[in-house]
Amino acid sequence: TDLNAFDSVFLDPDLSSIPGATFVQTDFSSSPVGTICWSVPIGASGSYYIPIAFSDNACPINGTGSVGISIAIAPSLELGADLHVCDGVPFAINGYSDSTYWETISGAALVVGSNISCNPCSDPEFTLSDTTVISALDNTPGLCISTDTITTFVVGSFSSTIVPSSDTICLLENSVLDVSISPAGTYTYDWVNSGNLDDYTSNTPVFSSSVSGSFTETVSITSSEGCTISFSTTIDVLSAASPANSILPSDTNFMCGTLLNLSSSNLASSSDNFNSGSENTALWSALPSGTVGDECGSSSGLFALHFDGSSGDRSAVTVPLNLTGCTDINYCLYIGNNSSGGAPCENADNGEDVHLEYSVDGGLTFGQIQLHDENDWDLNPNWQCFTISIPVAAQTGSTIIRWDQPNYSACTGCDNWSLDDVSFSCAQNYLYSWTPSSGLTDPNSNSTNLYVPEDSITYFLYTQDTISGCDYTSQFTIIPLCDSCQTPIPSYTDSLDCYGDANGSVHVNVVGSDGPFSIALYDSFGNLVDSVGGIDTDTTFSGLAAGTYLISSSGSSSCSMDTVISIWEPIEFMAVTSLDTSFCGPGAFIYSGTSTGGVGTSSYFWSTGEIGSGPYTDTASANTILILTALDENGCADKDSMIVTVHSLPVVSIEPLVNDSICNTSGLLTLPSATPLGGTFFGTGVTGNEFDPASAGIGNHFVYYTYTDSNGCFGVDTVSIYVLNCTGIEENANNNIILFPNPFESRLEISSAYMIDKINLFDLNGRLITCIEEPKNRYILQLAHLNSGSYIIEMISGNASIKALVTKSN
Known part of the structure; x- marks a missing residue:
């Protein structure tokens, strides 16, 4: 302005x-x-x-x-800092556009398809074996013409493999990812942060996951010269935790020769009683506002999982569990009430309830299983325990269970609740195997007995969940205590080969300093079975049946000790065939066999000559018995039989028809009698025991008679009836036409009051037999040459035609 x-x-x-x-x-x-x-x-x-x-x-x-x-x-070309690249390993350099042209200032010339993937282009891939200075020129229309250079220092390459200690693990199990490199040297490691490794800069990180699925872990490895290459490996995590357990002895003092029981604690990861003072980390993925303590007491033991806090969730959330073989959730719950005495177990108000929920989509959504109303604890201010059925929709291989209090006052020491004794009722299809197995009464059970030996020994218990495939190995070491007056030690007991045998034995190793010894063996009723005296080492008692025995040892100093032992026998071995079967008439049947009890895998031998359990198919025309002989691995034998009953088919018969041809105008025909009585006629035109030719229609028809006997066996007979088109045939009487005789044997006479121009004779298939064209009103036909049966005679007069059914008899 x-x-x-x-x-x-x-x-x-x-x-x-x-x-x-x-x-x-x-x-x-x-x-x-x-x-x-x-x-x-x-x-x-x-x-x-x-x-x-x-x-x-x-x-x-x-x-x-x-x-x-x-x-x-306007953007310009910038290639960035110089690179250290690996000899022979492809790498990319980012240009600006597809108008970027590449060439070398020093080093081998660039050849598309050899050491450069494309030219010109924006992001080519190079494969070099020598240090090279690369120049790039960008001449994108409408933008600045720009150029830049970059030096690629080629250094030695290397190869690497990643070997997991296990490429398939269970929830929360560990797998060590062992990285090996050739050639040896100094390398750094940079793993992609997946949240599943304990160290992202190690060549042996430990992988673990609380979520099932397939996980790919990738590491970038850089040599001391600057060559960087990425490698990957995959770990599959099953949707179940390991059947973690510990071995519990029946006694804590392991005296030489005494009977000791070792059993699995079956501390499955899907349970928690919080009695250790901390939660079972294999079960829980998150416990916001939850701590193990005794603020609201506990249902069992000293501690429970207690919930407090002024903000955030108050919930107990499990890891994804395999609940496919499970039926119930078991737990005990306490909600603060009018009688709980205030903080830290303060009364929950109306609506501040605890919900039991499940999720099958990784925790994105939850469905309710049970609602626990806080008022129930005002009425019953005690710990309350529940067994809640798992919904069918929650019985999956990856189900999250959550206890949650969505509504509470935003203060510490308010509206508190506690959870205890959490477990799941599942079909625990566990396999057990103890090693070493010598000296154990049952090396394939979660509980076994042994006699404490003189020397220390470590036992291992391998447990496998056959549903998920997860397994676990626990161990326990026995350090025996032996004194100068020791019990006789059964160094081994030979159990019976077969149920009911008497070939067991016990080898007794006598130890102590006051020999010679006398050894006596008593049965469970106190009866003396066998004895031996004046020995200093060991002895064997043989020919023993299954049962409990007492071994008594006495020395020269009157020191006497007893040991109780058991001779085990296998479960009675029994062969089992298919159920007896029966069928009608000659036919096929299927048979198979199995066995129960015994030891190991069984062998099967059939009286039919087959070897194996089957199933097999055979035929029978008469009653027969199949014999199965089964043998277990100890040679124990048993037999079973299968009875095959073959019922005779009923003989069904319909009496012959007087005439198997009938006119469609003849009305209902009563069918002949049939045996056995009590059967049923059926077929086209059949109602009850009558045949309606008009309903059946022109042509040949089969009439069936069926009979089923008390065994369910079925028989049938049939007759054939031919229905003739006799429209007009029955009118001959009204037209003064006489056919005589009918039936006839050789001679048939036709008389009419009117002149007949032509006569045709047909069989029942419509085939012309005789044709006479001679106008007159009386004919004599010589038909002795015809076969017995029915025929149709047609008489034509002018434009009129009359048909009649005649029968030739023998």
């Missing part, structure tokens, strides 16, 4: 948006000129706006104004 053309004009640009820029004004006229100088920094992009104010500085009123300019930064 108020700019005088004769005043000087001064320019004042704001350069704050382009740091480092300078301004020089060279013309101060009414058309002023100034220059802004700015070196665009590396990495600059986008647009920049520069406001410019101007004035004439003339009093009394300054003339002022403003303008602005925008600077748009």
Whole structure:
């Protein structure tokens, strides 16, 4: 405003948006000129706006104004810092556009398909074996022409393998990822952070996951020369935890020769009683606001899982569990009530309930199983225990269970609750195997007995969950205590080969310092079975049946000790065939066999000659008995039989028809009698025991008689009836036509009151037998040559035609 053309004009640009820029004004006229100088920094992009104010500085009123300019930064090519690359290993360099052209300043020339994947292009892949200086020129239309260079230092390459200690593990199990590299040297490791490794810079990180699935772990390995290569391995995590257990002895003092029981604690990961003072980490994935303590007491033991806190969730959330073989959730619950005495187990108010829920989509959504109303604890202020059925929808291989209190007052020491004795009722299909097995009464059970030996020994118990495939091995070491007056030690007991045998034995190792010894063996009723005296070492008692025995040892100093032992026998071995079967008439049947009890895998031998359990298929036309002989691995034998009963088919018969041809106009035909009585006629046109030719229609029809006897066996007989088209045949009497005799044997006479022009004789199949064209009203046909049966005779007079059914008898 108020700019005088004769005043000087001064320019004042704001350069704050382009740091480092300078301004020089060279013309101060009414058309002023100034220059802004700015070196665009590396990495600059986008647009920049520069406001410019101007004035004439003339009093009394300054003339002022403003303008602005925008600077748009066109992108330029930048290849980045020099690279260290691996000899012969492909790598990429990022250009700017598909108009970027690549060439070497030093090193081998670039050849597409040999050491460069494309040219020109934006992001080619190079494969080099020598250090090379690469130049790139970008000439994208409408943008700046720019160039840059990069030096690629080629260093020695290497190979690597990742070997997991196990590539299939259970929930929360560990697998060590062992990285081996050739050639040996100094390397650094950078694993992609998946949340499942204990160390992301180690060459032997430990992998573990609380979630099932397939996981790919990737590591970038860099050599001391700068070569970096990535390698991967995959770990599969099953949807179940290991059947973790510990071995519990029946006694803590292991006296030589005494009977000791070792059993599995069956501390399945899907249970927690919190009695250790901490939670079972194999069961829980999250316990927000939950701590193990005794603020609300406990249902059993000293501790429970207690919930408090002024914000966030109050919930107990399991890891994904395999509940496919499970039926119930068992737990005990306590909710603060009018009788619980305030903080830290304060009364929960109305609506501040505890929900039991499940999720089958990894925790994204939850469905309710049970609602526990806080009012129930006002009525019964005690720990309450529950067995809740697991919904069918929750019986999956990866189900999350959650106890949650969604509503509570936002304060510590308010609306508290506690959880205890959590377990799941599942079909525990566990296999057990103890090693070493010698001296153990049952090496394939979760509980076994042994006699404490003189020397220390470590037993291992291998447990496998056959549903999930997860397994676990626990161990226990026995350090025996032996004194000068020691019990006789059964160094081994030979159990019976077969149920009911008497071939067991016990080898007794007598120890002590007051020999010679006398050894006596008594049965469970106190009867003396056998004895031996004057020995200093050991003895064997043989020919023993299954049962409990007492071994009594006495020395010269009257020191006497007893030991109780058991001779085990296998479960009675029994062969089992298929159930007896029966069927009608000659036919096929299927048979198979199995066995119960015994030891090991059984062998099967059939009286049919087959060897094996089957199933097999055979045929029988008469009653027969199949014999199965089964043998277990100890040679114990048993037999079973299968009775095959073959019922005779009933003999069904329909008496012959007097005439098996009938006119469609003849009315109902009573069917002949049939045996056995009590059967049923059926067929087209059949109702009860009558045949309706009009309903059946022209042509040949089969009539069936079926009979089923008391064994369910079925028989059938059939007769054939031919229905003739006799429309007009029965009119011969009304037309004064006489056929005589009918039936006939050799001679048939036809008489009519009218002139007959032509006579045709057909069989029942419509085949013409005889044709007579001689107009007259009386015919004598000689038909002795015809076969017995029914025939159709057609008499034509002018345009009229009459048919009749005649029968030739023997």
